[in-house]
Amino acid sequence: MKKILYILLGLILLVVIGIGALVTFVNPNQFKPLLTEQVKKITGRDLVIKGDISWRFFPTLGLSVGETAFRNPTGFAQPNLVQFKQADLSVSVLPLLSQQLDIGDMRLEGAHVFVQTLKNGVTNLDGLTDKKAVADNATTDKAANDNQQTAKHSQWKVAVAGIELVDASAEIRNDQTKTVAQLNHINFTLGNFKPQTWTKATFDIQGKVNALSFSAKGSTELNLAADYKNVELKSFAAQMSMNDGKTEIKNAQLGLDQFTIGQWSNVTFAVNGQVPNLSFDTHGSAKVKLSPDHNTVTLKGLKVTNDLAGSALPRSTMNVVVNSDATYDINQKLALVSKLDINADGTKVSGSGSYLAAAIPDVRFALSSDNIDIDSWLPAKKATPDSAESAAEVGDTSAAAVAHQPSTVEPDLGALKNINVAGMIAIKQLKIANADVANVKVVTSIKKGVATINRFEANLYDGKITGSASVDVNSALPSYRLKNTITNVAILPLLKAVANNQQLAGKANITADLSGNGLSEANIRHNITGSVKVNISDGTVYGVNIPDLLRNAKAKLKGQAEAKTDTTKKTDFSALTTTLRLGNGIASTDNFQLASPLLAISGQGKTNLVDEGIDLMINTKVVASGKGLDEIKGISVPIHVGGDWQQPKYRLNIKDLFKNNAVLESKAKKEINRGLEKLFGDKAKDDNIKNAADKLLKGLFN
Template sequence: MKKILYILLGLILLVVIGIGALVTFVNPNQFKPLLTEQVKKMTGRDLVIKGDISWRFFPTLGLSVGETAFRNPVGFAQPNLVQFKQADLSVSVLPLLSQQLDIGDMRLEGAHVFIQTLKNGVTNLDGLTDKKAIADKTATEKPAQHHENGAKKSHWEVSVAGIELVNASAEILNDQTKMTAQLNHINFTLDSFKPQTWTKATFDVQGKVNTLTFSAQGSTDINLAANYNNVKLKAFTAKMSMKDGDTEIKNAQLGLDQFTLGQWSNVTFAVNGQVPDLSFDTHGTAEVKLATDHNVVTVQGLKITNDLAGKALPRPNMNIVVNTDASYDISQKLALVSSININADGTKVSGSGSYLAATIPDIRFALSSDNIDLDSWLPKKTASTDSANTTVTAATNTSVAKAESDISTQEPDLSALKNINVAGVIAIKQLKVANAEVSNVKIVTSIKQGIATINRFEASLYDGKITGSASVNVNSALPSYRLKNTISNVAMLPLLKAVANNQQLAGKANITADLNGHGLSETNIRHNIAGSIKVNISDGAVYGVNIADMLRNAKAKLKGQADSGTDTAKKTDFSALTTTLMLGKGIASTNNFQLASPLLAINGQGQTNLVDEGIDLTINTKIVASGKGLDEIKGISVPIHVSGYWQQPKYRLNIKDLFKNNAALESKAKKEINRGLEKLFGDKAKDDNIKNAADKLLKGLFN
């Protein structure tokens, strides 16, 4: 028993003697030049250790490093990239005797990191891995000098078994984007720090970016290359939540099976949350590869599924699936989308494009679709609005006021057009817009310096074609616009029925429009639009009025007969209808309206108010064919006044104007009226009272 006790005491004595020898003969401060020298070689920066490096004996043998800072280059807001007040390291004793610094666990508390991007794009991280600069610095260094005792500098080998970062903080400034990020409660562990060896790393952090707050945590297995310039990952997982005002990401997850330069990685992600009037649940998968030169990121088979709900959508619930292949060249800041396919509730769009990151981003695209129902994505009109639009009458001022109040005064916000360059092509086989069926749509468009242009638009429209161009300039208080288009051989009846529920005009239309104005709200368009519209409609008909019947009935009234009561449809056929509409100051007017048919020749002039939709149009009708009961008024110009509103026009024969310029017709009409009175009253028709009453009737009719 005594022998065992002596052995234990001997071992304890050896340990005490060893520790005493360690403290006596190994000065840890001699590591300072070694550490600063290695950091200088690897980064070109200064590592400043102001505090002493001292031995720590409890709870394990190790080192304590005092206040230390890793410097920034001159010109940044803070002097240090990294700084800490105290670091503790556990050290293996025996390797020290062979000049090997094997650090077991390195623990840093309260460390702070500062990263800044200046307005010129330079950051305080630039050059840290510039091997050429490091080699140049190494080549210019002087050979190792002798110590005062004549001995050469010792050459130590350093390794770290593990790293633990506790309650650290960081600040990130970007002077280009005015972004400020503050990270706190940063905790990080690395099981070991040995090149070409797999080790586990974990992290968690909380922080704030401008007004956005967030928290994140995750883990991965990591493998550093021998030269520390590459890293491999596997089993990477991360979770995050964030909130910025009414925007909240409740849960975001990212998974990565492995990461190796030049090899494909399988990525999974999921995120759900909400923004004002919209909640979302998004998840997806992709294969990602980073080139060995760290310059090109390639994404293959990216599939993103979005389930959306909320008032911000055109529908209460939507499902949008995006599939794409893309790449990003970091040095050129160029993203290429080789293919993209979007399926939004059955509406499918495919194409390709590119994005060049610059002060003013540059976008190029080509998109196509077999079928798009644009109306299904637009807000539905309320029943009250539709009712107001269809019940406006000239006799009800309140209805007119209601129609005007339904016109939107809100200008769209197009300020984003000033900060982007875009050029692209859109092709759609079948398109439904404003309830009109359009096919074979091709659009060539561009946006540059605040001017959005449709350089070319063409489409098939109801047996005809439409071509045109348009532009919007947002570089003024109210955006200005210019529109030129040509409609060729379009069937008017189905078009008007589709877009305006109006079945009053049929025929093949050829229309040329040249319009301009300022302001894009409906109110400003109606008030400020100017230009001309030339109309030529052939082989058509005006529904709702039969002018020949109106003339026959007028003739019957002149003879004291009842209306003909014909069952003829209320339709006036014509061979050609031409006019030029001049638009300006809220009015569309014409002075050359002409309609020609085998029976009638019509010309007219007048105007319509684009704001309250009122009509004031006078049409002069002349019978040019014989027969059909109108021989007696052949060649006589009969004026018809059109009034009312667009949805409910009214037609009235202007008897006063009819007789004002036709004395013979007036005389004949008076004779017919007198003869009718004699038939009605017999001999009493010559009575003075009846004559006076007849005179008043005639004056009211002809004056």
């Protein structure tokens, strides 16, 4: 027993003598030239150690290094890449004999890191990870000893009593993007750190990125795997706040119950704050898993609830809930959304999609909904008096003209140049511009600044609409092309819903082929070109009763009072056809045809798309007998349509009526002469009265 004790005492004495000899005869400052030389050799940079390197003995043997800096190449805004005021490192001696590296408390104080990217793309990190340069500066026998050294290193075990980073800072500057990130008061602590042992880590940081200031802090427990390749986490909690003068994140929180490679983790998060005219309170949860190969992140059961309020919304308050399942392939930078459900105040949309991160991101999607009311999401129109009507009442035509001035503001569609999109949309019931549309199907794409609706189809008021469209934003003014076909659509409820207009009824078949430059209302009205072919069957024109106009005209010619009837002001027809040609702000036609059992109507004219004025001449011919119109059967009666789209005005053109109909003109002259005889008797033959009557007839018929 005494022999064993003597042996132990001898070993202890040997260690003490060895340490004493180490401290007495070895000055650590003599390593400065060696360290700086090796750093220069490997990196081409200067390592400057201004402070002393000294021994430390408590709690374990170690070294303390004073003020130290690792230089940047010339041409950068700061001289040092890394610098610190004081670094302490201690190592237990005896465990080294068992190939175990036990490091005591590691403390780094006042460290600062500066990273800069110049305008030409060069950074002060370039060359530090150049493996070829390192290999060229390595010793010639390193390659021969690689396998032996690897075997030795694999037997070593490393443990750290604690790591502490105190009052560190960093600055990351990018001259290409003109961004500067400054991180201040960085503090980090890590408890007893060794493989297969749970230890606690804490951090707090403050910083600023351009005008954005932020702060963050958090804590977690971690466990390093025996092979040092994986790490487990548990009880992770972090919170952050930020403000850039416009956007304020008052409080953002992130929680994680545990994290192990290949296993599900429960994540919770919450954030509240505000941007101009909008405040938000968002919270959610999900299950997350990272695959064993560290390449695939799987998200399951994601639920995000957003409570929104502010004038930026179509409603004063909104509640939007998103549920989703997704995966992300890190190598391919590809996100796949297998399930997406959105509920925005009762408007529900579901679907799937993908997102490929690239210089021009690529998006694919398929969305569907049972019911969407677009109108309910648009800003409410202010209830103001109709300025045009008010102006008209007082005779102010200039004010009325202003009321018709369309907007000249072009929508900003520049984002279409920076994304590729392809997808499908299906909606069972859709309300847009107050019109009810059903069974909507849309196939759309965006590529190289061209947005295309490849196929559009829907049911519309007992009929169907199909079409295609495209918008190209690669020029100063965006250009567009639209083709569609409307088949057997009931036009009265459509016009009533869209334009509050109830002047035309019937079954509409319309084919449109239109194009133009500019998407503002003013540019559309001025620049649209193309044609619209219209065929309306079994219809009615409301607001005018053409047979009544003809009967009243005949009564006036005979000197009789207008017929007072209770007949509704409408004109029925069996078919209405025309081709509208659009260009230079005008829509014109020269083949307007309306056929009915009583009348045959043809016409030509135009309407101004800018001020909505109408100038249309309609020729009406009675083609059937009876109804008090036998005397003018076969005679073409001209009717002028003026006014505007909201208030068209109809007027019988008496001059053209008689000018083009000799028989009717003769009958009218006889009726006028008969009236003069009744009025003046024998004096009607007086030359003065005859001359006056002739002048009246010339003014009427010419």
